[in-house]
Amino acid sequence: MKIIRIDVKKKSISHDVITKNSKYFFLGARGLTSQIVSDEVNPQADPLGPENKLIIANGMLAGSPFPNSARTSVGAKSPLTNGIKEANVGGRSAMMLARHGIRALIFENISDDLQILLINDDKIELVDAEVYKGLGNYELNSKLYERYGNTIGIYSIGPAGEYMMKSATVAANDLEGYPSRHAARGGLGAVMGSKGIKAIINIPSKESKAPMHDLKKFRETSTPFAKNLIDTKTAFSTFGTSMGMKTMSNFGGIPTKNFSMGSFNDIDKISGEALHELVIKRGGKKRLACSPTCVIKCSNLIVDQKGNHITSSLEYETMCLNGTNLMINDLDSLANIDHFCDDVGIDTIEYGGTCGVAMDCGKLNWGDAQKVIEILDKEIRNNTEIGKLFGNGVKYIGDQLSAKRVPQIKGQGISAYDPRVMKAMGVTFATTPMGADHTSGAAIVGRVPRQGRNYGEYTDIKNKLDLSFELQVYTTVMDTMGCCYFIGPSYENMSILANVINAMYDLQLTRNDVINIGKNVLRIEIEFNKKAGITKDSNDVPEFFKNEASPPLNLKFSFTKNDLQNFWDRLDNYVF
Numbered sequence: 228m229k230i231i232r233i234d235v236k237k238k239s240i241s242h243d244v245i246t247k248n249s250k251y252f253f254l255g256a257r258g259l260t261s262q263i264v265s266d267e268v269n270p271q272a273d274p275l276g277p278e279n280k281l282i283i284a285n286g287m288l289a290g291s292p293f294p295n296s297a298r299t300s301v302g303a304k305s306p307l308t309n310g311i312k313e314a315n316v317g318g319r320s321a322m323m324l325a326r327h328g329i330r331a332l333i334f335e336n337i338s339d340d341l342q343i344l345l346i347n348d349d350k351i352e353l354v355d356a357e358v359y360k361g362l363g364n365y366e367l368n369s370k371l372y373e374r375y376g377n378t379i380g381i382y383s384i385g386p387a388g389e390y391m392m393k394s395a396t397v398a399a400n401d402l403e404g405y406p407s408r409h410a411a412r413g414g415l416g417a418v419m420g421s422k423g424i425k426a427i428i429n430i431p432s433k434e435s436k437a438p439m440h441d442l443k444k445f446r447e448t449s450t451p452f453a454k455n456l457i458d459t460k461t462a463f464s465t466f467g468t469s470m471g472m473k474t475m476s477n478f479g480g481i482p483t484k485n486f487s488m489g490s491f492n493d494i495d496k497i498s499g500e501a502l503h504e505l506v507i508k509r510g511g512k513k514r515l516a517c518s519p520t521c522v523i524k525c526s527n528l529i530v531d532q533k534g535n536h537i538t539s540s541l542e543y544e545t546m547c548l549n550g551t552n553l554m555i556n557d558l559d560s561l562a563n564i565d566h567f568c569d570d571v572g573i574d575t576i577e578y579g580g581t582c583g584v585a586m587d588c589g590k591l592n593w594g595d596a597q598k599v600i601e602i603l604d605k606e607i608r609n610n611t612e613i614g615k616l617f618g619n620g621v622k623y624i625g626d627q628l629s630a631k632r633v634p635q636i637k638g639q640g641i642s643a644y645d646p647r648v649m650k651a652m653g654v655t656f657a658t659t660p661m662g663a664d665h666t667s668g669a670a671i672v673g674r675v676p677r678q679g680r681n682y683g684e685y686t687d688i689k690n691k692l693d694l695s696f697e698l699q700v701y702t703t704v705m706d707t708m709g710c711c712y713f714i715g716p717s718y719e720n721m722s723i724l725a726n727v728i729n730a731m732y733d734l735q736l737t738r739n740d741v742i743n744i745g746k747n748v749l750r751i752e753i754e755f756n757k758k759a760g761i762t763k764d765s766n767d768v769p770e771f772f773k774n775e776a777s778p779p780l781n782l783k784f785s786f787t788k789n790d791l792q793n794f795w796d797r798l799d800n801y802v803f
C-alpha cells in the first residue's frame with residue numbers, strides 16, 4: 228500500500244510505500260490521519276495556512292469484504308477546534324483508493340489555484356479546476372460525471388469549503404451518485420479549500436491491489452459476523468438513524484429550542500416513523516448502503532411530491548439540530564435543509580447549532596425554516612457577511628452575538644444528545660479530543676460495550692465515565708480499521724477485528740493488541756491537543772448545562788471538574 232503526497236503549490240506528486248517495518252503499517256483511517264498530523268503538523272500552525280496538512284485515508288480493512296469497512300477518514304488540524312481532528316464518511320471512494328493500492332493521500336502547502344486530483348490506474352495528476360469554481364456539490368458532481376463517467380468516486384467541497392468557512396465539509400458521492408455523504412465535523416472542508424483542491428476523483432481500477440493474505444480464513448470470521456448483523460439490525464435497517472427521534476424525545480434527551488428542553492411536542496410530525504411513511508408513500512428509497520460492503524444499509528433517499536430527489540440520507544442528528552432544536556416541525560423542510568447543507572458543503576450539526584444560537588438571540592424566528600434555507604442558498608453560497616456569520620460555527624456566532632447559551636465544546640457544536648440527560652454521551656462530548664463529537668463514543672441508551680457489565684441508567688452518572696471511556700477506545704479502533712461504528716464498538720468485537728486483520732495481513736494480533744492500537748491513537752491525539760493549547764482544563768461543558776435544568780426530566784450536568792480533567796488517566800491502567 229502507498230501513501231501519496233501532493234504539494235498543491237509546487238504541483239508535485241510523490242509516493243512512499245508502507246512496508247511491514249513502517250510505523251504506519253498497523254494504522255489506517257483515523258489512526259493514520261492522527262499519526263501523520265502528529266508527526267508532520269506544527270501544533271501551533273494556522274489550520275488554514277501552509278503548515279497544516281490534509282490527510283485522506285482509508286482503513287486497514289478497506290478493500291476487503293468485511294462488513295461496513297469502506298469508510299474514509301479525513302484528518303487535519305481543525306480550524307473549528309484548533310486541535311487534531313478526524314471525520315469519517317462513507318461513499319464510493321475508500322474502496323476505490325484501496326483497489327488502487329493507496330492507503331492515504333497527504334495534501335501539503337496551500338494554493339490559490341483551484342485544482343482537481345485525478346487518480347487513475349496509470350497516473351495520478353493535478354488538473355486545473357477553475358471552471359468548477361463556486362459550484363455546489365450537486366452541480367459539480369453532474370459535471371464531473373459528464374466528463375469522467377458515472378462510475379467515478381468523488382470527494383469534493385462546495386462553496387463553503389472554497390470560502391474556507393469553519394463549518395465546511397468534505398463531501399463523498401454515494402452509491403446512487405449523490406454527494407450526500409460528508410466528513411462533516413471540524414471544518415475539514417475549509418482545510419481542503421485552503422489547499423485549492425475542489426475535488427479528488429477516483430477512476431475505478433481494473434484490478435484490486437488491496438492486500439489479502441488468506442481469504443478463506445478471513446471469511447471464516449467475516450461471513451458469520453455479517454450474517455449476524457443482517458439478522459439483528461432489521462429495525463435499524465428499516466428506519467435508519469431517524470428512529471432515534473421519537474425515542475430520544477420520550478427519553479427527555481433530544482436537544483430542543485437551543486438545548487433548553489429535552490422533548491418536543493410535535494415530535495410525531497418529524498419522527499422516524501413519519502419519515503418512513505413519507506418515503507414509502509412518495510416512492511423514495513429505504514435500506515440503502517452508503518458505501519460498498521455495508522450489510523446494515525441504514526440510509527434513505529427522500530423525494531418530493533413529484534418524485535424528484537431532495538436529499539439522501541436524512542439522519543437523526545440533522546433532523547434534531549435543525550428540527551427540534553429550531554422548532555421546525557415538517558419533514559420537507561428538514562429534507563431541504565439537508566439538501567442545501569450538502570450542496571454548499573456545510574455540516575448539518577454545526578449549522579443547526581448555529582441557527583439555534585441565532586434564534587435564541589432573537590436574530591431569527593423559531594421555526595422559520597424558509598429563512599434557515601435562504602441563509603444556506605443565498606448567503607453562505609455567496610459568501611455574504613450574513614453567510615460568514617452562519618458559516619463559521621456555533622462558537623463563532625455565539626461570540627459575535629455575545630450569546631449566553633452557546634452549546635459548544637472545544638470550539639465545536641454539541642451534537643444531538645442533551646449532556647444533562649444522556650450522561651455518558653455528555654462525558655464523551657466533554658472529553659474526546661475531537662470536540663463535541665458523538666461519533667467518538669456514542670453512548671446511546673442501551674449500548675453495552677462489554678456483555679455482562681452493568682453500566683446503569685442513562686440518566687444516572689454511575690459508571691458513565693467507564694462507559695464513555697470503553698466506547699471511545701473501541702470506537703477509535705473501529706475508526707482506524709475504517710469501519711462504521713454501527714457494527715458495534717465492543718470488547719467482543721475487538722477479537723473479531725483481530726481475526727480478520729490477522730487473516731488479511733498474515734499477523735498474530737490478539738484482542739489486547741487491537742485495543743492497544745486504539746489507546747495509542749488516543750494518546751497521540753491528546754498529546755497533539757496539549758501542544759496546541761487544548762489541555763485537560765478544556766474537558767468540560769458550557770456553564771448553562773450545570774446551572775439550567777432541562778425539562779421534562781429537570782436534570783443538570785453533574786460530573787465534577789476532577790472527573791473530567793482526570794478522565795484520560797484511564798489510558799494507563801484500565802482493566803478492559
Ligand code: SF4
Nearest residue numbers: 517521523524525711
Ligand atoms: S450502517 Fe448506515 S452509516 Fe453505516 S456504512 Fe451502512 S449505510 Fe453507511
